[in-house]
Amino acid sequence: MLYIIASTGRAGSTSVARLVFDSLSQKGMPIIKTDDEFFLHNNGVVKTHLHFKQEFDFSYRALYLYCDIGDCLSSLARMPYGFLKFHLTNLEVSKEHLKIFLKILRLPLPKKIKKFFAFYYIIKGDKLRFQENIESWQKSKNTLFVKLEDLVLNPKKVVSDLSKHLGLALGDFQIKKRRWRRKDLPFPLRRLIDKTYSIKDI
Numbered sequence: 682m683l684y685i686i687a688s689t690g691r692a693g694s695t696s697v698a699r700l701v702f703d704s705l706s707q708k709g710m711p712i713i714k715t716d717d718e719f720f721l722h723n724n725g726v727v728k729t730h731l732h733f734k735q736e737f738d739f740s741y742r743a744l745y746l747y748c749d750i751g752d753c754l755s756s757l758a759r760m761p762y763g764f765l766k767f768h769l770t771n772l773e774v775s776k777e778h779l780k781i782f783l784k785i786l787r788l789p790l791p792k793k794i795k796k797f798f799a800f801y802y803i804i805k806g807d808k809l810r811f812q813e814n815i816e817s818w819q820k821s822k823n824t825l826f827v828k829l830e831d832l833v834l835n836p837k838k839v840v841s842d843l844s845k846h847l848g849l850a851l852g853d854f855q856i857k858k859r860r861w862r863r864k865d866l867p868f869p870l871r872r873l874i875d876k877t878y879s880i881k882d883i
Contacts, residue, residue: 682724682740682741682742683719683722683723683724683725683726683727683737683739683740683741683742684701684705684725684726684727684741684742684743684744684847684849685713685719685726685727685728685729685741685742685743685744685824686698686701686726686727686728686729686743686744686746687728687729687730687731687733687743687744687745687746687818687824688730688745688746688747689730689747689753689772689809689811689814689815690730690753690757690768690771690772691748691752691753691754691756691757692746692747692748692753692829693746693748693827693829693832693833693856694728694746695710695728696854696855696856696857697744697746697827697832697843697854698710698726698728700840700843700851700852700854701726701744701847701849701851702726703852704849704850704851704852705725705726705849707725707726710726710728711725711726711727711728712727712728712729712771713727713728713729713731714729714731714770714771715731716731716734719737720737720739723737723739723741729771730768730771730772730773730814731771731772731773732773732810732813732814732817732818733817733818733820733821733824734817736821736822741823742823742825742846742847742848743818743821743823743824743825744824744825744826744827744843744846744847745815745818745824745825745826745827746827746829747815747826747827747828747829748828748829748830749830749862749863750811750874750878751862751863751866751871751874751875752859752861752862752863753811754800754804754863754866754870754874755861755862755863755864755865755866756859756860756861757800758796758800758861758866759860759861762783762786762787765782765783765786766779766783769782769803769809772809772810772811772814773810773814774803774808774809774810775808778802778803778808781802782799782802782803782808783799785798785799785802786799797867797869797870800870801869801870801873804870804873804874804877805873805877806877807877807878811878812878825842825843825846827839827842827843832854832856833856836853836854839854840853840854
């Protein structure tokens with residue numbers, strides 16, 4: 682059985698993955714970066730930000746972690762250059778858009794200014810493919826969607842639901858307080874997020 686922890690990132694997937702790893706006494710945290718890698722790890726627990734392409738020919742159970750898109754992007758905007766390059770590649774952002782995004786981040790401008798323009802560029806038109814990522818996992822027959830806000834507010838109930846879905850006895854959920862939220866983004870980015878994304882509850 683393969684247990685998949687999927688998400689767009691910055692939505693508590695690492696904390697939930699640790700719960701699952703601990704329940705199986707698995708060491709390490711394999712991150713699936715190409716579709717072929719699913720077949721190399723078809724037993725155990727993996728994390729991924731890839732899109733769901735088709736049903737696997739082996740047994741699996743998946744959790745999809747999501748949260749307020751503004752909170753997600755606010756957290757992402759605070760990440761260093763190397764992390765952003767790695768993360769957006771794993772999200773399957775097109776090479777062309779990623780190249781332009783990274784080029785803006787390398788401009789000889791103050792950090793806040795170049796990050797603003799880089800994220801304005803990548804959010805507009807959902808070049809991050811967040812909507813597509815979420816919708817792709819809705820096509821999976823064995824995926825349970827988990828909203829981070831629900832998990833934080835009612836951890837016992839939500840962890841119980843996760844345990845039933847996975848068929849595993851999971852421990853207590855603990856998560857660090859989110860340091861950056863939607864409100865910490867510049868107003869134009871918040872407006873752009875509201876215009877770009879209509880994701881509420883799944």
